[in-house]
Amino acid sequence: MSKLLKKIFWVLLFLFVVLVAALVAAWGIHYKDWHNWLGLTVGAGIIGCFLFVLFLKKYLVRRRGKKLVEQIVEQEQILNxxxxxxxxxxxxxxxxxxxxxxxxxxxxxxxxxxxxxxxxxxxxxxxxxxxxxxxxxxxxxxxxxxxxxxxxxxxxxxxxxxxxxxxxxxxxxxxxxxxxxxxxxxxxxxxxxxxxxxxxxxxxxxxxxxxxxxxxxxxxxxxxxxxxxxxxxxxxxxxxxxxxxxxxxxxxxxxxxxxxxxxxxxxxxxxxxxxxxxxxxxxxxxxxxxxxxxxxxxxxxxxxxxxxxxxxxxxxxxxxxxxxxxxxxxxxxxxxxxxxxxxxxxxxxxxxxxxxxxxxxxxxxxxxxxxxxxxxxxxxxxxxxxxxxxxxxxxxxxxxxxxxxVKEFMLWRRMTRSLGLMSWWLICLFCAGVIGISFLNNQKSLGRAEGITQEIIFSTKKPSEPGEFNATVLELDKLRREIIKLEGLNQSHTLSNISFGHAVNTEQELKTSYCQRFETVLQQPLENRLAYSISSVTPNTPNNLFADYADFSVEYIYLLQQYLDKTLEQALKDEDITISSGFSPAAARIMHFQDGNVSSEVAGSFADLNKYYLFWTEDRNTAVSRLKILQSDVVKLLAHRPDDVSWLYHPLITETHAIGLSNFWSHKILQRYNIFFVEGAFTGEGRKKIHAFFEMTAEAMKRRPDAGSLTSTTEWVGEKMLDALRRRFRQSYETVFLPVGITLPKIFPLRATLLLKKTFLLKRKVANQICERNLYPPVRMRLKLTYRQDTTTRKNGGKLPFG
The missing domain is CATH 3.40.50 (Rossmann fold)
Structure with missing residues (x-):
């Protein structure tokens, strides 16, 4: 009875393995776009591996002989x-x-x-x-x-x-x-x-x-x-x-x-x-x-x-x-x-x-x-x-x-030989199928790569004319997209690329050509122009240019740090690149500022081109050198305005526009007196953007590949920025919010008619809504107290804490 149950168990186990092999083959064919032959060979390989395991089990059991091995091993041991x-x-x-x-x-x-x-x-x-x-x-x-x-x-x-x-x-x-x-x-x-x-x-x-x-x-x-x-x-x-x-x-x-x-x-x-x-x-x-x-x-x-x-x-x-x-x-x-x-x-x-x-x-x-x-x-x-x-x-x-x-030995030898031959043939079928499919897939990938090389002309020379520059960058972006498609095609053929790696080698050659082309055409000229522009910055430089330089440099440093920390590859796979939406526009504006003939499409493609350049390049030493230069440039840039952070409230940084009562209530009086508004930097969303940029800047300046002499300077610049930010909030309160609290009671007196009282209530409700949802808590409280004609608040409103 026990032998019968054992036979039933092995038969069911074999049928289960066959079912698993069939499911894996069907899954690969329908969901992974495998060739039918590849699915068949993978299924045969799974069954072959199972039979090979049985062959090894029987062979080793017999070789050890259970009894014989136990006997010999027992005799070699030191007995007590x-x-x-x-x-x-x-x-x-x-x-x-x-x-x-x-x-x-x-x-x-x-x-x-x-x-x-x-x-x-x-x-x-x-x-x-x-x-x-x-x-x-x-x-x-x-x-x-x-x-x-x-x-x-x-x-x-x-x-x-x-x-x-x-x-x-x-x-x-x-x-x-x-x-x-x-x-x-x-x-x-x-x-x-x-x-x-x-x-x-x-x-x-x-x-x-x-x-x-x-x-x-x-x-x-x-x-x-x-x-x-x-x-x-x-x-x-x-x-x-x-x-x-x-x-x-x-x-x-x-x-x-x-x-x-x-x-x-x-x-x-x-x-x-x-x-x-x-x-x-x-x-x-x-x-x-x-x-x-x-x-x-x-x-x-x-x-x-x-x-x-x-x-x-x-x-x-x-x-x-x-x-x-x-x-x-x-x-x-x-x-x-x-x-x-x-x-x-x-x-x-x-x-x-x-x-x-x-x-x-x-x-x-x-x-x-x-x-x-x-x-x-x-x-x-x-x-x-x-x-x-x-x-x-x-x-x-x-x-x-x-x-x-003996009969048992002959039965074992016959069964072992059958299992060995069957597993050998199935594994050979799997290997032959994988080699054949690998050859076909490599042919397909190589054909696509050949089409890319025929459509895109590779040149390492710098473009001399503006139109040629635009065409070169667009061609580079096209090459990037084609390489991504080729990479996806090769990844879908992972199993079939075991024996032939020509397609993967060709893909790597295209990536190397892309990196060389990107360095020559776009990266080096842009960084040289950026370094020259930063060296030309003065305290009188417009806030929009200052914000562009700072935003672009900080985001660029962050990308380099991700590359050096080996997290860029995973971030690209997860599509979770924490690059603000201002990075690409900042690059575009810098390129436009430096060369007015650069098209907006070309300027806007820099962010993606640079990310994949970092993803595909293998030159870490160059990345380290670039990171040091950019950190030095940021220190020089911030040193021009240690006490002035008005550029930090620029919409290029906050990405938030100013709001006012007119955004919530279209009364003709507010249309007439369009002075009650709050800058985007003082809204809740703007506050988050400023804090995120400030923290990224401080982090970018401290996370250097090696300890350098800029550490103390970085900390000093950060302290200056923090103090300036506090002073800026006090100044903003005195110049913006305090007049609002004084002006509103004059426009809407408490002794007005019933209609005006109702209107005032509506305006107060709208104002409270603005304060509750958008403003800093200290500013929100100050407006509420001013709204109620609280004179005590005006005496204590001279200082507001940061944050």
């Missing part, structure tokens, strides 16, 4: 005794492994290649007491290099003994590894053994498994006990195959055949050289069904035993009497052996099925034999090997077969 009670056994296993591996690497096998891979390796496993160690140690051609003390041939394996045969290497692991006895120590040692095996013999971890089982257990043990023991062995074999990723051939060796009645009589009836032969058979046809292989082996050996018995009896050869009962006793092993092999080699959906490569019978030595009459036991000659010599010397050497990957 509290966390690993069997530390000594693990260390002893490692010591034995490293010692024998060093011995192998220093052997004569180096002349034949890598000593680790020259000979086949076999893993000998079986329950404790099956006689596997005895069978191997009694082999005449074997020598033990375990580095551990051999107390006796019948002693049990402590962890892992290495047996170096002439044509093979056998790793004899302790029986508790295969069939754990108690605790978790055996499991930890088994993990460590698998980790060492996979780490030091990666290409071919094992050539096969030798599964030992005792004949006495097959004959005497209950079927349930045999199956339980066999299942534990199956788990170990499955764990091993899943760890290394290969289906390992398993050869079953039935030991302790000397405990089967009649075996010693059968063996003693032959010459010692005949004991070197093999009693068993290998799976010649590669039959995957273990039961058929077992029946064939038992039938073949049983028939051969009967033939030998008949031959000995008829020919009256010398033989032991108990030889006569051995064929029947041998056939009795069939049921027990079948019960043992069934859990090991039967198919199930949870474990990989091992391959039964052959079944062999033999004995390492014969400590006890059973009297054929059943009347007792007798000791036999020890230290002998029956029917295993040829198995160890020839069959193991010839049994080095090509390992077959």
């Amino acid at each position: 005794e509290e966390d690993a009670p069997d530390l000594l056994q693990v260390k002893e296993l490692e010591k034995s492994w490293y010692a024998n591996l060093a011995l192998l690497r220093d052997s004569h096998l180096r002349s034949k290649g890598n000593p680790v891979y020259v000979l086949p390796w076999y893993l000998a496993i079986g329950a404790t007491g099956t006689g596997k160690t005895t069978a191997i140690s009694n082999f005449a051609l074997a020598a033990s290099f375990t580095g551990t003390e051999q107390n006796s041939q019948s002693s049990a394996t402590r962890n892992c003994d290495w047996w170096f045969l002439n044509k093979a290497i056998v790793l004899d692991v302790a029986g508790r590894y295969a069939v754990p006895v108690e605790g978790t120590g055996d499991q930890e040692e088994w993990k460590r053994f698998l980790g060492l095996l996979a780490k030091y013999r990666k290409r071919e971890p094992l050539s096969g498994i030798l599964l030992f089982v005792g004949a006495d257990e097959i004959r005497e043990a209950a079927a349930d006990l045999l199956k339980k023991q066999a299942q534990l062995l199956r788990n170990r074999i499955d764990n091993l195959m899943r760890t290394i990723g290969y289906r390992i051939p398993v050869r079953v060796i039935v030991t302790k055949m000397d405990l089967v009645p009649g075996f010693l009589g059968f063996a003693d009836s032959f010459a010692p050289d005949d004991h070197k032969q093999v009693m068993g058979s290998w799976n010649r046809r590669g039959n995957p069904f273990w039961r058929e292989v077992l029946n064939e082996v038992m039938l073949e050996i049983g028939e051969r035993l009967r033939e030998l018995r008949q031959e000995y009896v008829l020919d009256r050869k010398k033989y032991k009497p108990d030889f006569l009962v051995f064929p029947e006793n041998f056939e009795q092993l069939h049921n027990g052996l079948s019960s043992f092999l069934e859990p090991v080699f039967s198919e199930n959906r949870f474990q990989e099925t091992p391959y039964l490569a052959g079944i062999y019978f033999g004995s390492g030595r014969a400590p006890l034999s059973v009297d054929p009459s059943g009347r007792g036991m007798k000791l036999s000659e020890g230290g002998r090997t029956f029917f295993l010599t040829e198995f160890f010397s020839r069959i193991l050497a010839d049994g080095r077969e090509r390992l077959e990957p």
Whole structure:
């Protein structure tokens, strides 16, 4: 059920990714003006990336192997005794492994290649007491290099003994590894053994498994006990195959055949050289069904035993009497052996099925034999090997077969390969589509750029005639608009500009040409004329020119500061350039004043031309130099009028006109006496403009790129401007608002007729409205008190606070 839910989850996730890819492609085609091919390739790229992530996930999981990586990593860590009670056994296993591996690497096998891979390796496993160690140690051609003390041939394996045969290497692991006895120590040692095996013999971890089982257990043990023991062995074999990723051939060796009645009589009836032969058979046809292989082996050996018995009896050869009962006793092993092999080699959906490569019978030595009459036991000659010599010397050497990957590994490899290829093709399709679309879009952008260069003539020479100057500036403005369109076109093709950047490079070249043209034609002449005009300013210069020079210079400094602070680009993107509406008119008036032949359209385009010049230029050093010069010019300009700020109230600065009662009430008396008005500088809107300009001026003078000598001068000019502004307010009150308060009661006396009283009330209502909405609070209060003929106010009206 969990596997089904997992499959459903991955299918739904894949469908979700496909849906997202389709939505992204549709969004790009309909809202971003992508080509249909670009939308298709982007969708394919998204699906390809998803499949590639799955490929990496499966590949890395397999490479790490979850279990294998955990095993190897666990072994490389330094264990604490509290966390690993069997530390000594693990260390002893490692010591034995490293010692024998060093011995192998220093052997004569180096002349034949890598000593680790020259000979086949076999893993000998079986329950404790099956006689596997005895069978191997009694082999005449074997020598033990375990580095551990051999107390006796019948002693049990402590962890892992290495047996170096002439044509093979056998790793004899302790029986508790295969069939754990108690605790978790055996499991930890088994993990460590698998980790060492996979780490030091990666290409071919094992050539096969030798599964030992005792004949006495097959004959005497209950079927349930045999199956339980066999299942534990199956788990170990499955764990091993899943760890290394290969289906390992398993050869079953039935030991302790000397405990089967009649075996010693059968063996003693032959010459010692005949004991070197093999009693068993290998799976010649590669039959995957273990039961058929077992029946064939038992039938073949049983028939051969009967033939030998008949031959000995008829020919009256010398033989032991108990030889006569051995064929029947041998056939009795069939049921027990079948019960043992069934859990090991039967198919199930949870474990990989091992391959039964052959079944062999033999004995390492014969400590006890059973009297054929059943009347007792007798000791036999020890230290002998029956029917295993040829198995160890020839069959193991010839049994080095090509390992077959386990089904899980094959399924993983097939799925991983499919995911890898599919993701590769989709990503290639995405790249090919992006390259193709990028080429087409670059062709389109380059065609537009070529049209711009053909329509607009680029020249770095200064225009000599007024008409030529106007045409040059208009052409420059046209170039600016075309570059903006080209930039927008390239930005809409951001994804397709990955492989080809020619359009972007051409756009940058056009911007560079624009900046060079702007500097030569407009910027340098204007700044030179402005510097000359400022140097010619005197205290008698008209307020309108003084205000133009100050307004233009301050706004210009502000733009340069934005450029140097890297905020101009963001401000242009957000369309939030805080440039007052007076900047462009001021530039136009200065250009008209300096050259009367400059058209209004040309003069009005300077602000936009300059902003985009700052946006596109990369010469910051020039901007810093210009900023210093402009700041110096502003200081010189303000120094001409330290006590006079009448130019600050000029409509060019305040951008607000004067207002009066006639703006709200069209009475014939007010039409006759058109003297009741308030300058725009004293209205609420004008006050905001003056404060904004004054703060910008002070800020522009202080925010220099480096600390200079003008800091004290700037602060001194600011203080002078503030004091002059206060004096100007007092003077304005005395000269403008106070006469208004005196004149109004004379025109509208309190003792007039009812009509005049009504008219007066209307006029007072209108006047209060003007005061409430437009005037400074101090001036507003003064007018109200004067309106009520409050004589006290006139005595205290000599001083008004600033702001």
